[in-house]
Amino acid sequence: MDLTVIKHVQQHGWHVVMVPEDEIGPGFAYTIGLAHTYAGPELAMFGLDVHAMHRMLDTLGEKTAAGEALADGQSHPDVVAGYHVALRRVDRGWYRTFFGQAIGFYRRPPLPVLQVAWPDPDGRFHGDEQADERHRASQPQLWLPPGDHPVGVWTTELRLTDQSQ
Numbered sequence: 001m002d003l004t005v006i007k008h009v010q011q012h013g014w015h016v017v018m019v020p021e022d023e024i025g026p027g028f029a030y031t032i033g034l035a036h037t038y039a040g041p042e043l044a045m046f047g048l049d050v051h052a053m054h055r056m057l058d059t060l061g062e063k064t065a066a067g068e069a070l071a072d073g074q075s076h077p078d079v080v081a082g083y084h085v086a087l088r089r090v091d092r093g094w095y096r097t098f099f100g101q102a103i104g105f106y107r108r109p110p111l112p113v114l115q116v117a118w119p120d121p122d123g124r125f126h127g128d129e130q131a132d133e134r135h136r137a138s139q140p141q142l143w144l145p146p147g148d149h150p151v152g153v154w155t156t157e158l159r160l161t162d163q164s165q
Contacts, residue, residue: 009033
């Protein structure tokens with residue numbers, strides 16, 4: 001796997017790790033190499049089909065490669081058809097839980113990582129109280145420190161990691 005990541009970063013500028021949905025929870029995907037190749041943030045998405053998230057992360061990766069600076073608080077209209085996505089800075093407390101391969105690639109936690117949050121059909125994000133419960137549970141709120149995150153499927157892995165240390 002490490003050689004594949006290195007090869008993709010050399011050839012394309014970044015690699016997308018895809019973690020499919022399983023019995024523990026929804027799938028997620030994240031980039032490795034954007035910081036190395038373009039000095040941009042790494043990107044992560046949660047809760048959709050991993051192949052769809054791969055395409056969306058590639059769309060944002062191409063913006064980084066073209067020199068666009070992606071940052072916390074931005075909104076991007078051309079990632080999910082008909083909707084804006086929001087970029088939120090991930091709290092470092094989540095890095096070991098979700099981004100192990102990136103830490104292995106960089107030999108340290110990459111900085112920063114931005115979560116790419118996607119809205120429900122009404123344009124509401126999962127942190128909005130008006131969003132239905134299913135949408136709110138579809139993605140973690142990684143801008144919150146792990147101890148402040150609502151308990152649920154996204155904190156299960158965190159609890160498993162804490163118990164193994």
